[in-house]
Amino acid sequence: MALAFSRPRRRTRAQALPRRWSGSSRRAMIASLILIPICLLWIYPFLWMISASLKPNAEFFQGTGLIPASPQWSNYVRAWQNARIGDYFFNSVIVTVSSVAIATITGAMIGYVLGRFSFPGKKLIMGLFVATVFIPQGYTIIPVFEIVNRLGLADTLWGVILAEAGGVNVLSILLFAGYFAQLPRELEEAAQMDGAGFLRVFWSIMLPLSKPVIASTIILRFITIWNSFLLPLVLTLSRPALRTLAVGIYAFRGEYYVDWSGMAAAATISLLPVIIMFILLQRYFVEGISGAVKQ
Amino acid sequence: METELRVARRISATKERKKSSWVRQLWDGRWCYLFAAPALILATMFTFYPIVSSWYFSLLQWSGFTADKTFVGLANYVELVQDKYFWDAFLRSFQFMIVGVPIQLTLALLVAIVLNDQALKLSPLFRTMFFLPVVTTAAIVGMLMTLILSPFNGPVNGVLRDLHLITQPIDFLGSPQTTLWTVIAVYIWKWLGQPMIYWLAALQTIPRELYEAAKVDGAGWWRQLWSITLPLIVPFAIVIILVTAVGALHVFPLIQTLTGGGPFFATEVMEVYIYRVAFGGETGMGTPRLGYASAAGVFFGVAVMVLALMQAWGARSLRDFRSDLQSL
Numbered sequence: 001m002a003l004a005f006s007r008p009r010r011r012t013r014a015q016a017l018p019r020r021w022s023g024s025s026r027r028a029m030i031a032s033l034i035l036i037p038i039c040l041l042w043i044y045p046f047l048w049m050i051s052a053s054l055k056p057n058a059e060f061f062q063g064t065g066l067i068p069a070s071p072q073w074s075n076y077v078r079a080w081q082n083a084r085i086g087d088y089f090f091n092s093v094i095v096t097v098s099s100v101a102i103a104t105i106t107g108a109m110i111g112y113v114l115g116r117f118s119f120p121g122k123k124l125i126m127g128l129f130v131a132t133v134f135i136p137q138g139y140t141i142i143p144v145f146e147i148v149n150r151l152g153l154a155d156t157l158w159g160v161i162l163a164e165a166g167g168v169n170v171l172s173i174l175l176f177a178g179y180f181a182q183l184p185r186e187l188e189e190a191a192q193m194d195g196a197g198f199l200r201v202f203w204s205i206m207l208p209l210s211k212p213v214i215a216s217t218i219i220l221r222f223i224t225i226w227n228s229f230l231l232p233l234v235l236t237l238s239r240p241a242l243r244t245l246a247v248g249i250y251a252f253r254g255e256y257y258v259d260w261s262g263m264a265a266a267a268t269i270s271l272l273p274v275i276i277m278f279i280l281l282q283r284y285f286v287e288g289i290s291g292a293v294k295q
Numbered sequence: 296m297e298t299e300l301r302v303a304r305r306i307s308a309t310k311e312r313k314k315s316s317w318v319r320q321l322w323d324g325r326w327c328y329l330f331a332a333p334a335l336i337l338a339t340m341f342t343f344y345p346i347v348s349s350w351y352f353s354l355l356q357w358s359g360f361t362a363d364k365t366f367v368g369l370a371n372y373v374e375l376v377q378d379k380y381f382w383d384a385f386l387r388s389f390q391f392m393i394v395g396v397p398i399q400l401t402l403a404l405l406v407a408i409v410l411n412d413q414a415l416k417l418s419p420l421f422r423t424m425f426f427l428p429v430v431t432t433a434a435i436v437g438m439l440m441t442l443i444l445s446p447f448n449g450p451v452n453g454v455l456r457d458l459h460l461i462t463q464p465i466d467f468l469g470s471p472q473t474t475l476w477t478v479i480a481v482y483i484w485k486w487l488g489q490p491m492i493y494w495l496a497a498l499q500t501i502p503r504e505l506y507e508a509a510k511v512d513g514a515g516w517w518r519q520l521w522s523i524t525l526p527l528i529v530p531f532a533i534v535i536i537l538v539t540a541v542g543a544l545h546v547f548p549l550i551q552t553l554t555g556g557g558p559f560f561a562t563e564v565m566e567v568y569i570y571r572v573a574f575g576g577e578t579g580m581g582t583p584r585l586g587y588a589s590a591a592g593v594f595f596g597v598a599v600m601v602l603a604l605m606q607a608w609g610a611r612s613l614r615d616f617r618s619d620l621q622s623l
Binding site: 289 | 335426429432551570585596
């Protein structure tokens with residue numbers, strides 16, 4: 001009803017007034033004018049970081065302008081060599097990609113069986129995962145450290161990868177379970193008629209259908225693991241070669257604390273690729289995160 | 296062919312399964328167990344076991360790095376409730392949350408409402424910019440911010456001086472009076488984008504027709520906000536508040552790199568305190584006390600749990616209240 005009434009009304013107004021003066025677009029214009037400076041201020045720290053990474057140390061804190069007089073690319077050489085940012089970047093990418101992949105696949109698998117089948121022990125498994133949200137956790141980093149050492153994984157990145165992947169993952173498991181539970185039964189029945197087994201049904205029918213949840217899980221896990229600090233910090237205390245970016249730059253600041261330009265260059269090398277990736281894939285980020293809320 | 300038949304039977308014939316023996320049920324569910332196993336094994340190693348052993352560790356006198364463990368019962372907890380630094384950190388964590396979360400959520404909602412306007416063509420661009428800090432690494436942002444907020448001609452002090460707002464540079468991260476507020480501000484800036492996206496998702500569930508109808512009835516922008524938007528996003532608000540509040544208690548990377556808990560413990564929130572106690576501090580001057588740190592962790596965990604339960608209870612009673620209203 002509402003639609004039927006409002007449509008003709010809008011048309012008459014559009015005829016009567018030039019479009020740019022209509023109430024909603026004028027409001028949008030004002031909003032834009034207010035938001036542009038706020039947003040520029042919002043990302044100013046990153047713009048400053050890039051600018052500062054190109055200044056010599058002596059001029060580091062001079063002036064608030066963003067364009068450096070003569071770009072000092074040597075800062076980047078120093079960050080790359082002294083701070084070993086290249087190695088750390090590589091470590092961070094390997095850790096993040098592997099643990100996101102492991103967490104997503106294992107989460108989809110367990111979510112599938114929890115959401116679609118009933119089997120003895122199902123409630124117990126579900127209960128265990130939900131309980132981790134509520135029961136108090138002590139300082140769990142040392143037991144994790146202990147397990148990684150005992151498994152003999154301390155000298156490889158696998159320790160960090162598995163520990164990140166095995167961290168509490170309840171949300172994505174519940175998302176998968178909920179999503180798979182509401183898919184129609186006919187899907188499997190039709191596939192079984194064609195002779196597809198359990199694995200085939202999961203891999204070629206169910207998994208492709210769960211793309212929205214997969215996207216949500218990947219994005220949420222990516223943000224968590226890429227931001228992770230304590231776990232890689234503790235696990236790589238005695239093994240500098242395994243440091244991730246965050247830990248590596250933290251250590252670099254400890255050793256070369258007056259080399260601000262080097263710091264800014266190191267920070268730029270580590271932040272810029274993610275920022276660019278985010279800008280390119282931002283639609284997926286936003287849809288992934290909002291998908292998690294809507295379900 | 297045999298397996299396919301079994302699959303079909305398992306999926307369709309639940310009645311049949313109920314009759315069969317226990318062993319048979321386990322055998323029928325073998326694919327399920329196989330699929331659940333990887334996640335279960337990982338979670339057991341890196342989630343369940345660490346939680347349980349942290350409870351056990353809290354009863355030990357143990358540095359964490361030697362084999363020298365002594366069982367001391369609840370002695371760690373007794374010492375904890377008398378530890379001034381513990382209570383300071385404990386209250387500071389909640390202070391951080393109580394100040395930070397309402398500001399963060401209100402600002403995020405405000406931005407989300409403005410960005411949700413269909414007429415705002417630049418909305419995706421603004422959204423991207425507000426969200427940008429969320430994808431950057433917290434620890435690196437912390438270190439970057441120490442440079443930006445530096446009292447020695449850092450850009451923020453530089454701008455304030457050029458605008459003649461200050462004559463003396465403000466030591467944002469160096470004076471005990473300002474530091475906690477600075478850290479909260481940096482935290483809000485870093486994480487605002489996340490609740491903003493949650494709010495946007497919530498706002499998009501509201502049918503456009505409602506606004507159209509309200510316009511026909513002559514309701515203005517404020518009236519629409521107050522009578523349509525806000526009531527309809529309340530169910531989402533509870534989840535969003537819970538997620539954001541719990542997030543505000545886990546700020547270790549940001550604070551450790553911004554201030555390391557200083558100056559003079561002014562920003563030592565719970566996680567930073569526990570880290571200092573467990574590892575003996577950055578300088579290695581203190582003695583690592585893992586048992587004691589675990590006790591602090593468990594104690595704090597109980598507090599967080601109570602908070603979460605209160606939220607869940609609040610959410611349920613609100614839902615009951617709403618359904619009561621609807622049934623009237």
